[in-house]
Amino acid sequence: MLEIVENWSKNGIKPELGDGLWSEPWGEILKTAVRDVSELCRRLELPAGFVSAVSAACADFPLLVPGPYLSRIRPGDPNDPLLLQVLPRPEELESRAGFSRDPVGDLAARREPGMLCKYQRRALLVLTGGCAVHCRYCFRRHFPYSDSPRGLDAWDGVFEELRQATTIDEVILSGGDPWIWVDSQFAEFVRRLDRLENLRRLRVHTRLPIMIPQRITAALLDTLTSTRLTPFVVVHINHPHEIDDDVSRALRLLVDAGIVVLNQAVLLRGVNDSADRLEELCLRLVQLRVLPYYLHQLDRVQGSGHFEVPREVGQQIATELLARLPGYAVPRYVVEVPGAASKIPVSLQVEFPM
Numbered sequence: 154m155l156e157i158v159e160n161w162s163k164n165g166i167k168p169e170l171g172d173g174l175w176s177e178p179w180g181e182i183l184k185t186a187v188r189d190v191s192e193l194c195r196r197l198e199l200p201a202g203f204v205s206a207v208s209a210a211c212a213d214f215p216l217l218v219p220g221p222y223l224s225r226i227r228p229g230d231p232n233d234p235l236l237l238q239v240l241p242r243p244e245e246l247e248s249r250a251g252f253s254r255d256p257v258g259d260l261a262a263r264r265e266p267g268m269l270c271k272y273q274r275r276a277l278l279v280l281t282g283g284c285a286v287h288c289r290y291c292f293r294r295h296f297p298y299s300d301s302p303r304g305l306d307a308w309d310g311v312f313e314e315l316r317q318a319t320t321i322d323e324v325i326l327s328g329g330d331p332w333i334w335v336d337s338q339f340a341e342f343v344r345r346l347d348r349l350e351n352l353r354r355l356r357v358h359t360r361l362p363i364m365i366p367q368r369i370t371a372a373l374l375d376t377l378t379s380t381r382l383t384p385f386v387v388v389h390i391n392h393p394h395e396i397d398d399d400v401s402r403a404l405r406l407l408v409d410a411g412i413v414v415l416n417q418a419v420l421l422r423g424v425n426d427s428a429d430r431l432e433e434l435c436l437r438l439v440q441l442r443v444l445p446y447y448l449h450q451l452d453r454v455q456g457s458g459h460f461e462v463p464r465e466v467g468q469q470i471a472t473e474l475l476a477r478l479p480g481y482a483v484p485r486y487v488v489e490v491p492g493a494a495s496k497i498p499v500s501l502q503v504e505f506p507m
Contacts, residue, residue: 155502157391159195161170162267164204165380168364169381170267171247172370173505174367174369174370174406175368175370176368177365178367179361179365179368180258180335181368182220182221182355182365182367183285183365184216184218184221184294184331185217185219185220185444186218186219186220186286187217187218187219187220187223188206188215188216188217189216190204190211190216190241191204193216193218193223193240195239196223196228196302197223197226197229197236198228198229198388199229199231200231203231205242206242207241207242207243209243209246210241210242210243210245210246210456210471211241213242213245213246213456214241214287214289214291214294215287215351215368216239216240216241216287216481217239217284217285217286217287218239218286218287219285219286219364219365221245221364221365221366221367221397221399222235222239222286222363222364222365222395223471224397225394225397227409228320232315232394232423233326233393234332234391234423234424234425236391236396236424237289237423237424237468238288238289238391238392238421238422238424239286239287239289240289241289242289242459244458244459245289245456245457245459246456246499247396247458247459248455249455249458251453251455252453252455252456252458253294253455254295254454254490255295255491256292256449256452256453256454256455256456257292257452257489257491258271258491258492259296259392260297261492263278264276264363265307265310265311265312265314266300266301266302266311267280267300267301267302267311267323268309268311268314268315268320272417272494273320273324273494274320274321274323274324275321275324276318276321276323276324276325277324277325277327278311278324278325278326278327278331279293279296279298279301279325279327279328279415280301280327280328280329280331280333280334280342281296281298281328281329281331281334282296282328282329283330283333283364283465284301284328284330284333284360284388285320285331285333285360285365285368286360286364286374287331288360288461289456289457290419290421290452290457290460291454291457292452292457293328293329293454294456295454296350296432296456297381297456298329302314305338305341305342305345307346308342311346312346312349314343315346315349315351315352316349316351318351320351321351321352321358322351322352322353322354322355323352323354323355323356323435323447324346324352324353324354324355325356325357325359325381326342326356326358326425327358327399328336328358330359330360331357331358331359331366332357332359332361332373333361336358336370336373337372337385338396339373339376340372340375340376343376343377343380343382344380345353346380346382347381352382353383354382354384354385355377355380355385356384356385356386356387357377357384357385357386357387358385358387358389359386359388359389360388360389361390362388362403362404362407363389363390363396363400364387365393365401366399366400366402367399367403368403369403369407370423371454372392372405372499374423375389376411376420377407377410377412378410378411378412383413384412384413385412385413385414385415386407386412386413386414386415386418387414387415387417387446388404388415388417388443389415389416389417389418389419390416390418390434390438391418391424391425391434392424392425392430393433393437396437396438396441401441404441404443405441405442408441408443408445412459413444413446414442414443415444415445415446416438416444416445416446416448416484417445417446417447417448417484418434418447418448418449418484419448419449419451419452419460420447420448420449420450420451420462420470420486421451421460421462421466422462423460424460426462426466426467426471427469428469428470428473428474428477431470431474431484431502432446432473432474433479434480435474435478435482435483435484436440436478436482436485437480438484444481444482445482445483445484446484446485447485447486447487447496448484448485448486448487449483449487449488449489450462450470450486450488450499452489464499466497467486468486468499468500471486471499471501472501475501485498486498486499487499488500497504
């Protein structure tokens with residue numbers, strides 16, 4: 154991520170200035186994100202011993218936490234559910250049976266550099282390895298991002314592949330995080346997709362509205378609402394404490410622009426592995442007109458085993474949510490299986506009178 158920020162200056166790219174929606178440009182906030190464990194512990198009043206304990210994990214997957222997210226973490230609480238998602242831990246270096254560097258079969262699904270085809274009618278484009286945060290359970294923490302195209306011209310082969318693949322009518326932009334691209338680059342990429350007659354829908358998977366809500370700029374909204382492609386934005390929120398006033402505003406800006414916004418969460422031990430916590434999250438989401446979409450069983454990526462919740466516990470939680478929430482507020486509890494034609498729903502043990 155630091156490399157991307159440095160390249161902005163080298164290539165004459167400037168992060169967007171304030172456009173009237175926010176007082177501080179999102180690019181400047183990203184530049185000041187915390188990348189040093191010592192600084193993180195100092196700012197959150199955590200024991201100094203944390204630094205030596207997690208240094209090896211940082212070498213494998215660096216720390217990255219932006220200021221807006223950091224401000225929502227309770228100081229002095231090493232078990233804060235938001236902190237657990239971003240703090241490196243020694244357990245990440247443990248080797249666990251059943252965990253791998255490519256848990257969802259991304260590499261086998263590559264059709265072109267940067268282009269994955271796992272499901273009918275859809276293509277997923279890995280725009281960048283850059284992100285606004287390094288989630289410690291990220292299923293692409295070992296993905297070979299260096300193989301993906303760099304710069305708009307490098308995507309010519311993918312656009313030609315999409316033009317010829319007439320059965321594909323939806324493109325999913327992912328990463329990393331596709332909204333690490335500045336507005337001008339992202340807008341041009343969308344314009345090129347717009348010219349492909351077979352495409353009908355554009356889906357963006359992003360965590361930036363949660364990490365840095367200021368990323369929702371007027372220019373970005375204009376890009377999403379000016380295309381003929383129907384836009385969907387899938388955000389990633391695991392815990393209700395991730396939603397503060399600025400995040401609420403960012404989500405409302407998207408919804409008020411007529412964009413369908415969905416949320417996917419990952420079931421994480423110590424973070425959201427209770428029906429009470431997920432019920433609170435789902436109700437906050439629907440109040441913001443964001444639909445709970447998926448509750449993912451953890452993708453078993455190497456380094457994330459300490460987050461795994463037993464599937465039977467997840468089934469109990471999902472069953473409880475079904476009983477507590479209106480249908481539109483219940484996320485589908487799913488697991489991704491490499492090579493499967495879709496996400497696989499995890500069956501629930503629901504008793505009903507005969």
